[in-house]
Amino acid sequence: MWQAVRRELARLEWDVEPTLTLDLMADWTQTVSSLVAIRRALGPISTADPLALLATATTGAARTAEVKPILAPSLAAVSAALADIGQDMAARPDFDRQRDAATLNHVAYELVHWVRLRTPDEKAKAWLLAGETALDGAIHAPTSRSAVGVGLAAWQNALAAVQPVQNAPIVRRSVALGHLAILRDTHALVDEAARSGALPGPYADALLGNIRELARAHQTTLSQMDGRRLGSTRVDQAVMLQVGTAVRQLTGRPESTEPLHVRLDVLLRSGLGQAVLVANLTGEPSAHPAAARISRLALEYLTNHRMLRDIDLSDAPTPPAQVEPKAAAPLEPRASAGIAPMEPTIPPGTVLDGPSILALCHARDLGAAAATGDPLNPPELLQGVDSSRWPQLVAEGRQAVTDMVGSVIPMVYAQTRRTPNAADTRGQMFVELMGAAYRFDPQRTSPEGWASYAWMTIKHARLRGVDDAGVVRKRTTVPRPPTVTLDGRDPASRAPDPAEVVEDRHAIAAITRAVEQLPPSLREPLMESLQGHPMRVIAEDLGYSESTAHRRIKEARDRLRDELAAQNHDSQWVSFESGTDPVLRRAQRLFEQTFPTSLGVDPGRGPAR
Incomplete structure (x- = not known):
């Protein structure tokens, strides 16, 4: 049954002169409709199903404002082969559901990967990567848990x-x-x-x-x-x-x-x-x-x-007479002329107000109910709604989810900035955000809490350290710099440079002088703060309130900052190679007075190196 699809996939990859299309995204939307029709023949589709997430991601990619028509090999033959499979499944109910579901996930994964590589727009590519990541998690997930x-x-x-x-x-x-x-x-x-x-x-x-x-x-x-x-x-x-x-x-x-x-x-x-x-x-x-x-x-x-x-009725096989694979084609906005494609209603990063969130959640719930409901026994949300409008509600529900995700897309890029394997992490975050958009309940919290809910979702996805496919991700945010040796010397050595040692001594001497010049009312609380005492103890020792102690410590730090900044700008540059410079000799003497030599070390000899 799947041989024709495999043959068309091979032709798509290796044909020397393939049939071309002027709009790859339109062809891909039609193909996703065929994939969803096959998945519906296998049983009810939940919002967490990888094919449902792929359809939502495709809606987001197709509605990206910057996407232009893409010249690429046509997917019409693949879509026709998938439609034939949907008809075969509707005609005979004795197919292996588990095996066909696994094969469907593999075929969808290969197709979305092929389309993503030929999509030049980065935003549309990020949406497609989310669908690819969801399918990857379904294919390679270690176990399935309820x-x-x-x-x-x-x-x-x-x-x-x-x-x-x-x-x-x-x-x-x-x-x-x-x-x-x-x-x-x-x-x-x-x-x-x-x-x-x-x-x-x-x-x-x-x-x-x-x-x-x-x-x-x-x-x-x-x-x-x-x-x-x-x-x-x-x-x-x-x-x-x-x-x-x-x-x-x-x-x-x-x-x-x-x-x-x-x-x-x-x-x-x-x-x-x-x-x-x-x-x-x-x-x-x-x-x-x-x-x-x-x-x-x-x-x-x-x-x-x-x-x-x-x-349980939801676990029973679906009667063949109730499955109409051809009727599932209008689920996507570009899949049928009867449903007009909707343009993005909000630009990415728009802060949505409460009424907008409520309207999007209502459209989302209607779409989810229409995708999983039975026209003969409609759910409560769809009572009185003509079943012919259900495909349109499904499309509008997915568009509402993409709008909710699109409003928080800048958060994804903020969380993946300067991270290794940023594209893979970003794809997993898109999957998590689509799931969060379906789970978010404005009745349990304020509708304005969607942005905070989305932020915590993607933050947990980044910190979790393992994706849905069981692949462990690195937690380091910056790649470790390589160690290179030059002529026997290690530039990454931790041993301080002599010039840095002299510069540190000069800075210590300047700080010591600045602290000594402070009045006692500011110097005493500052020294106790530097020793790690809490504000309550400092106030009790010095005999005034905690707010007064806090204010004097802040004033002391401000004076030190101004004094050191003035010295940094006013002092002339002195070469560190000069061994007879009086400033360096005075800095060395102040340093030795501030930090006396430890016991057990001969004062006449320096520490062994």
């Missing part, structure tokens, strides 16, 4: 960080609040599984009753603490931040392609988020019996995990 599994791993790490500071009441309150949110979501999952028949009725009823009892115990713990009157150290604040981040990962908006039974299976295997450990950390007596019963129910599930039946 979102709930990742969140539970973060929750377990947070509980481990809590244990050294568990005696702090505000930390215990944070743990109780976080586990209460996890229990609330788990209760909804178990209730839905019980109503759909995925869990046996008696087991589900026992689990729901114990979840409610443990939740009441957490509420008792919270009612005994007033968070406004609890103090916290910086360590406590760091631990609470880690707990809150893990809870947001667990209770955030779930992936539409992650079935109910997968999320519930992970939660049951974890003892519903380490219920026993949480009960021990909060210290509430009424929480221990309920946590112990939940642990026994989780152990019962581990011994018989087949009690959770896989009846």
Whole structure:
């Protein structure tokens, strides 16, 4: 089935006289529509799917203002071969989904790499590199983990960080609040599984009753603490931040392609988020019996995990009659004449206000719902919307995501300035930003917080040190200079030059003179500050307030700066090679008076070199 595509890819690379196109980006947009149609035939597409990220990146590249038509070999034959594959998949449902999905990712990776190398515009090339990076991560990722599994791993790490500071009441309150949110979501999952028949009725009823009892115990713990009157150290604040981040990962908006039974299976295997450990950390007596019963129910599930039946509709094969690969072509603005291409609405780096962010998020949510929804059973957001408009909503949703990413593009270049492998790091940051644009929820924070959210996202991507493909990146920001030897001498040696030694001595003498000329009211607080004493101790020793001590230290530093700057500009240049210069002799004498010789060294002899 894929032989025709492979043959066209070989012709594209090696044909001596290929068919040319006047607009490579238009051809590439049509090809991406064919790739997305094949991916839709394989199953539902989430916003984190590499093909969905590739389509979003292609929208950003096609809408770059500086992109001009590119003369290059045509992709029409490749697009036609991909459309034939989509028709074949719709005609026979017995294809291997996993193998075809892996092959699709490889083909898409080769094509986007080919297009990126032939795109001259740097901004469009950065967008295409983001799609290439997403596909690279999907192809070479070490393992595939569920979102709930990742969140539970973060929750377990947070509980481990809590244990050294568990005696702090505000930390215990944070743990109780976080586990209460996890229990609330788990209760909804178990209730839905019980109503759909995925869990046996008696087991589900026992689990729901114990979840409610443990939740009441957490509420008792919270009612005994007033968070406004609890103090916290910086360590406590760091631990609470880690707990809150893990809870947001667990209770955030779930992936539409992650079935109910997968999320519930992970939660049951974890003892519903380490219920026993949480009960021990909060210290509430009424929480221990309920946590112990939940642990026994989780152990019962581990011994018989087949009690959770896989009846989730999103995991069932898609009927062939409902798949129309030709109808997926208008998903991209340049793929169909019926959808007019939209130009960029904002220039890169534009600071978006709250209403603009809300409008873009609304268009994004409509597009995501239209991309994954079923016209026969439309989601709540698309109630009353004609299904013929859904492709247009998908295109507008991707354009809204590219606008959100485009508003913070200068941050990417600021984070990758003077870094090794800047292009690869920049591509990974674009992928992270597209994911952040889909995850950003203006209802949980202010809409104006998008810029801060994006900044922290790309900062974490740079500091993480490993990309989605499992490749470790260097953390050094500046390449190490090479060491070159000349005639047996090492110019990178750490041994000081004699001229530098004399210059340092001269500077020390000048500073010493300037400090001695200060009045005692300024010299005394400055000397104590240089010795590392805190401002409170300096104020107590000298008998005045901390603000007065701070002001006098600042005034002393300003006087020293002015005095040294005046000496630097007024003094005449003296050759360091002159051994009889009186200034150097006086600087040497002041230096020896300031720093006396250490004990055990003969004053008549210098240190051995």
